[in-house]
Amino acid sequence: MSLFSRILLSPPRCASARRLRAAVAGKTVLITGASFGIGEATSHLLADAGATVILVARTKDRLGELVEQIRGRGGRAFAYPGDLYHADQMRDLATRIQAAHPRIDVVISNAGKSIRRRIADALGRNDVERSLAVNFSSPAALIMAFLPRMLEQGGGQIINVSTVSARQPGAPRWSAYQGSKAGFDVWLRSIACELRPRKIFISSIYMPLVRTRMIAPSGIYDRIPALTPLEAAQVIARAAVKPADRIAPWWLWWCELAMLCFGTLVNRMLTALDHRRNH
């Protein structure tokens, strides 16, 4: 990615191996959605910096390969396959993880499901149910399962990989994704206020576009600049090094401000654009 796009797009990142090692070496970090994309890159980055990584996703073989690669380089990694569609499975998984690992220092809630579909085409489908399960209720169940341990050990950190769209106007075709990501974001920001005094810090990352398999199917992003998975992992690393409530590209504040001032106009423009694309 060019320097121009990087400055334009990227939230603050940590590219210093030394600073990352100082922050995470010896810690146990759980990463959901570790099998591909941002989660995979983050798993490598944190494991190479000396963290013990606990990898959660559905694709068992892929997690197995990742564990082998990390251990092959002298790191510590453990695979726990599971499906976030089933909150009960996540609670069982959390019990097994905590039985095997006495401390969980950081939970990175990264797994996500993206569906881009018009509401007229979604009728009779389970888009809302599935998105809410994977992007909201199961990550929330997983976090609640780890909270007692974090409180008991005197602190911890939760890093949520959200999206810039969670802070932007409702966009046509993104209802299930945007609604579920925004809902989880608000839930986390709400519990953050209660947990901060107990030394559990929550960082919400509003990630811009990242070139992963998630954005590949729609094709509309092919010519738009995007971060690489490694750059996105470095944004997560920054949250681990310097726990901030909010990590976002600089321009997101301006979008939010513009929405406050011109919300109706922006909504009308989006409606017109979508209508033109469709007719």
Ligand SMILES: NC(=O)c1ccc[n+]([C@@H]2O[C@H](COP(=O)([O-])OP(=O)(O)OC[C@H]3O[C@@H](n4cnc5c(N)ncnc54)[C@H](OP(=O)(O)O)[C@@H]3O)[C@@H](O)[C@H]2O)c1
């Ligand atoms: N790519 C972007 O432009 C972008 C922008 C903003 C935010 N984000 C967010 O970044 C996060 C990572 O996305 P990505 O771009 O790296 O996408 P990705 O390459 O498709 O990876 C998604 C990860 O989530 C896991 N996952 C999906 N459904 C799951 C389920 N039901 N149970 C357990 N794990 C599940 C996948 O693993 P399995 O398939 O093996 O289960 C995979 O490891 C998501 O939360 C996404 O919303 C992405």
